[in-house]
Amino acid sequence: MTSLTPSKITVNGERLWQSLMDLAEIGAYHDERTGLRGVNRLALTDADAAGRRQVIAWMEQAGLAVRIDQMGNIYGRREGTDPTAAPVLTGSHIDSVATAGAFDGCLGVLGGIEVIRILNERGITTRRPIEVGIFTEEEGVRFGTAMLGSAVAAGRLTVEYAHALTDRDGRTLGGELARTGFDGPVEVRLVAPHAYVECHIEQGPVLAEHGVEIGVVTGVQGISWQEITIHGRAAHAGTTPTHLRADAGLAAAQIIVHLRSLVDSGDYGDLRATVGHLIVHPDLTNIVPARAEMTVDLRNPDDAQMARAEEALAAFLHDLEGSQPGLSRTTRRMARTAYVPFDDGVQKVIAQAADDHDLAHVSLLSGAGHDAQEIAALCPSAMIFVRGEYDGISHNPREYSTPEACTHGIDVLATTLLRLANQG
Structure with missing residues (x-):
């Protein structure tokens, strides 16, 4: 120097x-x-x-x-x-x-x-x-x-x-x-x-x-990424009664709405939740979706609050499986970093x-x-x-x-x- x-x-x-x-x-x-x-x-x-x-x-x-x-x-x-x-x-x-x-x-x-x-x-x-x-x-x-x-x-x-x-x-x-x-x-x-x-x-x-x-x-802040796949059953949009459907698209929409309710509740600190990727299959106008693939991005500056939010999401997903006969789901952890x-x-x-x-x-x-x-x-x-x-x-x-x-x-x-x- x-x-x-x-x-x-x-x-x-x-x-x-x-x-x-x-x-x-x-x-x-x-x-x-x-x-x-x-x-x-x-x-x-x-x-x-x-x-x-x-x-x-x-x-x-x-x-x-x-x-x-x-x-x-x-x-x-x-x-x-x-x-x-x-x-x-x-x-x-x-x-x-x-x-x-x-x-x-x-x-x-x-x-x-x-x-x-x-x-x-x-x-x-x-x-x-x-x-x-x-x-x-x-x-x-x-x-x-x-x-x-x-x-x-x-x-x-x-x-x-x-x-x-x-x-x-x-x-x-x-x-x-x-x-x-x-x-x-x-x-x-x-x-x-x-x-x-x-x-x-x-x-x-x-x-x-x-x-x-x-x-x-x-x-x-902490970051949590998950990939969620909802498995339902394809069906004709006009001939299949609502109560007999296993609609993966509906389930995906319910997850999105629930995530927003977690954020709005204020019970999980400064939580932010985003579904940035969502696609349904077979992706046809007149077919009830047989499968929905989506990602969930959670952010929180408090690790304990993040863990509580993840637990709340997991409980909701468990209950969702029983909401429609024939509905199931798989999840995959993509990333998880602490504050x-x-x-x-x-x-x-x-x-x-x-x-x-x-x-x-x-x-x-x-x-x-x-x-x-x-x-x-x-x-x-x-x-x-x-x-x-x-x-x-x-x-x-x-x-x-x-x-x-x-x-x-x-x-x-x-x-x-x-x-x-x-x-x-």
Whole structure:
């Protein structure tokens, strides 16, 4: 470390923005509902592979040494002056949902690379190495488990379990890693970094409501994903009396209404419940559905209240089976993560960096899941939130954060990483 190390860093906002826009061209599509250009880069599709190759090229141009692990997680490393020191890790993901915008996950990855560029251009060295990571299948929409790559890297899930997961077409994650060329040779379990910091768009309205640019994230609420399949009996819509039906579609609707009643009751804390996927079979106008497949997403910042809500749902499903003769159901756990508090010390470094950049900030809990909650099991971790427009809408082509807001967030990230990387 040199005595010329600055107390804070500002990044090249125009270059950062251009990187975001260039990556958004990979997997771009025209969204008919909004009339806007969106992004579709599901994990380990051809579009995701093309995005990965582009970001690897940017990493290498920035002088980072790139490695790929057995989960396809990608790390770019900038060495520090102490080769024995644990690195400071930053990053996020570049896979998307099918109807995404340009910022979710990508800001954290490309912002990390922009930090490296600025350090290089200014000739700034750090005691500790700095690494920029890209985690595989953070969204969980293709293989059914969110934060998958980071969960394996942190040791919560095994690589064997992850490789065997299948998408709706029966393709395995392990097979898709091999097909796209991202079945890396490096051991997936991360050696504990010194710290982890992730910069991400907020995906909510809190920062805009408070009129501030920066969120210091205190933790991530618990998340429960289940897949429920209701088995009924197909029947003619006109000739089958109502009392003789085993209507899987009706049962699915009853589950949705019951979930809302759990939320509205107030008996389960700050519970949120969503059925984001629902399909009936045979999906014909004049046939009573024989089967309904649906997902249930529960969120709660209180683990005990989450468990009570899950128990209430399970009891309702049990009773539902007896409500119509011939009705049955199966459930499959897709994901379950507990509430994760972030490190107070890293939060303080972020808050001080925001102050030093004259950026107002608030502390807030994340309602969405992030790779940071997995890496928090290995090392002190926290997150920086950047304000979004249009009530913070995300997973949608309308997702938008201004160039100024993105630059401010990465300025805070850069200063935070610099300070953590020079800690003893």
